[in-house]
Amino acid sequence: MKKNEFPDQKLEQLTDHTTDNASQALTTNQGLKINNNQDSLKAGERGPSLLEDFILREKITHFDHERIPERIVHARGSGAHGTFKLNKSLAKYTKAKFLNEVGKETPVFVRFSTVAGSAGSTDLARDVRGFAIKFYTEEGNYDLVGNNIPVFVIQDAIKFPDFIHAVKPEPDNQIPQAASAHDTFWDFVSLMPESMHMIMWAMSDRAIPRSYRMMEGFGVHTFKFINEKGKMHFVKFHFKPKLGVHSVAWDEATKISGKDSDFHRRDLWEAIENGAFPEWDFGVQIIPEEDEHKFDFDLLDPTKLVPEEEVPVELVGTLTLNRNPDNFFAETEQIAFHPGHLVPGIDFTNDPLLQGRLFSYTDTQLSRLGSPNFHEIPINRSINTVHNNQRDGHMRQQIVKGKVSYEPNSIGGGCPFQAMLKDGGFASQEERVDGRKIRARSQSFVDHYSQAKLFYNSQSEPEKTHLQNALIFELSKVTIPAIRERVVGQLNFINKELAALVAKKVGVDVTKLKQPNGSIPADADPKTLQSPEKEPSTTSSDALSMKNTVKDTIKSRVIGFILENGVDGKDTSNLRSKLEREGAVVQIIAGSLAPVTADDGTVFEPKHSLTSTASVCFDALYIASGKKSADNLLNEDNRPGTLLFVNEAYKHCKAIYFGKQTDEIYNLSNVKNKKHEDPAIITADKKDSGNAFIKAVANHRVWELEKERNNPA
């Protein structure tokens, strides 16, 4: 389906604010047609410019003010429009209308982001990814402002500014950009044992996704569902990508950052333009109110997940992104999310991280978007009309009729009036709250390692190796030995082998470790503050390993065809059609951008040359059949590029298909020395080679052969 073929209420609303400049004359902001946009008004052709030049002044003034502050966190991001479809009614649990009627579609805008980097930073930073969704429901906007990691790094919002200051570039020299591999970050987390669970996730490959389309989304906090009868259930939100959860290798991530730092942004944009609409299954974990204390962790603690083995995820909907924004600034930059944008049927819990967020998000929009009227920006407008007595302020757009801007009133007939519950009026769920005013943390939050153990235990061997290497890389950038030591001390509580492996590489002697003490209040009993011995209630969970994710599709995977003049036209076109039928994207790479002529006269238009791109930007490679093409790829000019392509794809565990008569390339590359069975190296003589290639691409990578592939000799 093409762009804009999804008529929906939000799209119609946005269309009223959208301009198309096609066939239009240039005008000033006042609508005056401009006759000369090349020269300012001067006193004589070589004379000074005149103050009178209102056209120059208007243009320059607007330009001078066209930047707004970037988001304090999650500054780097990309978004798209889409739709949320309900496949199974949740009316039993919630009265939220968009979750009641099977088949109902709700327009959405989703923004993905990294957390630490500034707006111009690389997409491939090792970082958590934001996954924020605005549902434009008939009952108002509902925002689910989540991440691709189901737990958070701190338990209480009061620590958020500290955490962000620690991870952002250091204040004296603004180094490093978009990276956690530095002293202040590790200093902070080494003193905050509660961060260890999320650190495990952030050091895993989840933090370097292959694509926004291949990552999970989580609401993180436990929320509440309230049904028509007022009955409450706790709920955790999940989004599972239909393409599976996949990552890139760290070495690749660092190279992609140089070759194409917009890799994720481009990938999302192109997939949507090509009609390969990203899709997620939406799922919920429902927990009856009575079971609140059934778990051996606190449901209010945002550093904990609810293992799927304990409460299964029920898939009830589909999220599809199907339309790119028309204007990045107007839509993606100006969209303002807020966990406090609620609809009846959904409510907060007392999670102290969530409670603090409820203040922060409106507050930040005031400085970022500059006015309390940010809700009137087209992308932020709800699809039902706003009726209230809030008035005026910078950039007010709504024109509210009448004399009345207060309530109660008689002059306006009492309008706008309070809605009854039965008519969709929102009421916070009543809850008995009894307690002493106290600045303290619940004892039920004092379990910092059990789920960190669960995550580490659940990883496959290659995933564990990547996690170890990530920790080694990050800690090697820490210049203060005591910080490295403290982190290893924390790791020691999670897994002794992991700690020992990391310690060895970062110069820490595990035998001499002192207990990390964390930021312990002076009068606290240290025994209650840490729980290194506690084992997780579930010891290993399949859902936590990317190994167990979807691996049966090559939809939208980008496959590089490396070829040159004289290539076997028939073979190449056949494979191309076969892969495209499966939904893959084929891109031609040749020695230059000049059209390539095949042996049968077919002409292939290269999208890239061997020097303009690199194998890190592709999911798999086909070295196209044909002796002449292979010879040309190995001529003096092309040889280094061709071999680098193959060797890097090999090193990064990708599928490579060597077409007919490409033995010389095979023999000159590192692939030649492989001494093991490798299902992702396909040669043309292999039976059913085309399908074997498709299977290997769908498998994403042969991570289990990483050691062998990295030591090809």
Ligand code: HDD
């Ligand atoms: Fe936050 C933005 C996700 C805790 C304060 N946050 C922001 C975005 C995402 C998250 C995805 C980007 C939204 C967008 O694309 O515009 N934040 C989370 C999650 C958290 C979390 C999943 C924990 C579970 N955040 C959190 C805390 C605070 C904030 C505890 C402050 C007390 N977050 C903000 C913010 C931002 C933001 C400063 C920056 C830009 C914005 O809000 O609109 O208010």
